[in-house]
Amino acid sequence: MAVNITAEEKAKQLDKILDQSIKKTYMTSQHGSNSDIQSLTIETMKPNFMMRNNCFIRKGVPESHRRVADSFMIIKKVFGHPVVQSKISDEEKALLVKYDFNPLELSTTKQIEDELVFLKRWSYSRNRELQDAADEIIQIRAKELKYLIATRYVNTNKNYNGYQVLEKYLEEISKYFRQG
Numbered sequence: 001m002a003v004n005i006t007a008e009e010k011a012k013q014l015d016k017i018l019d020q021s022i023k024k025t026y027m028t029s030q031h032g033s034n035s036d037i038q039s040l041t042i043e044t045m046k047p048n049f050m051m052r053n054n055c056f057i058r059k060g061v062p063e064s065h066r067r068v069a070d071s072f073m074i075i076k077k078v079f080g081h082p083v084v085q086s087k088i089s090d091e092e093k094a095l096l097v098k099y100d101f102n103p104l105e106l107s108t109t110k111q112i113e114d115e116l117v118f119l120k121r122w123s124y125s126r127n128r129e130l131q132d133a134a135d136e137i138i139q140i141r142a143k144e145l146k147y148l149i150a151t152r153y154v155n156t157n158k159n160y161n162g163y164q165v166l167e168k169y170l171e172e173i174s175k176y177f178r179q180g
Contacts (some may be wrong), residue, residue, distance in 0.1 A: 061173045062123035064135040068142045069174035075146070077176060087147055092140045099133065104144035105153065107162030115141075116169055141166055 088096075096103070101115060115137075122134035148163050155161055 060120055060124070062120060062134070064123060065119070065138050066173055066175070068138050069170040070176055072142050072146065072170050073174040073176040076149075086143060088140055088143055092136075092143075095133065095136060096140065099137065101137070104141060104163050104166065105148060105155075106160055108159055109162055109165050112162035112165040112169075116166075142170065145170070 093103075101107075102111060104112075107115075119134045119138055122130040125131055125134075145163055145166055149167075153163070155163075
């Protein structure tokens with residue numbers, strides 16, 4: 001029995017193959033390999049995974065994350081700490097609540113690691129709303145981190161140290177931060 005494929009079905013198949021090929025080529029050209037953070041499942045990540053594995057921090061980082069990190073690092077390098085003490089607005093808090101994210105000062109290491117994985121995935125999503133939300137959330141997180149540093153936030157509960165993971169992530173992906 002021969003299977004009859006309509007021209008429309010064939011076009012959809014070709015589009016799917018082309019999309020996969022383009023994405024694979026893009027990921028290879030951007031990151032030098034086909035493996036990236038998107039292929040990791042959240043369940044396989046252990047606590048403090050991001051802190052110990054810098055190679056996975058740098059893989060698959062969206063350009064919007066790099067811009068936020070560069071801005072954060074320039075301010076940190078020039079002034080030593082963020083000079084603007086701006087709190088997040090109610091609209092920004094509502095966006096975090098919409099996606100079930102805690103405020104940065106009440107976030108654990110594991111929560112922030114999971115958030116970063118989600119934000120990276122969302123940035124490469126085909127859904128424009130998720131892309132925009134990911135870009136906005138990373139900016140909100142950077143703003144929260146600037147506020148915590150500027151106010152010299154002291155953590156009294158050792159469980160809520162997600163801000164340290166976020167700061168490390170921004171330092172690692174920024175082109176202005178080089179250890180040595």
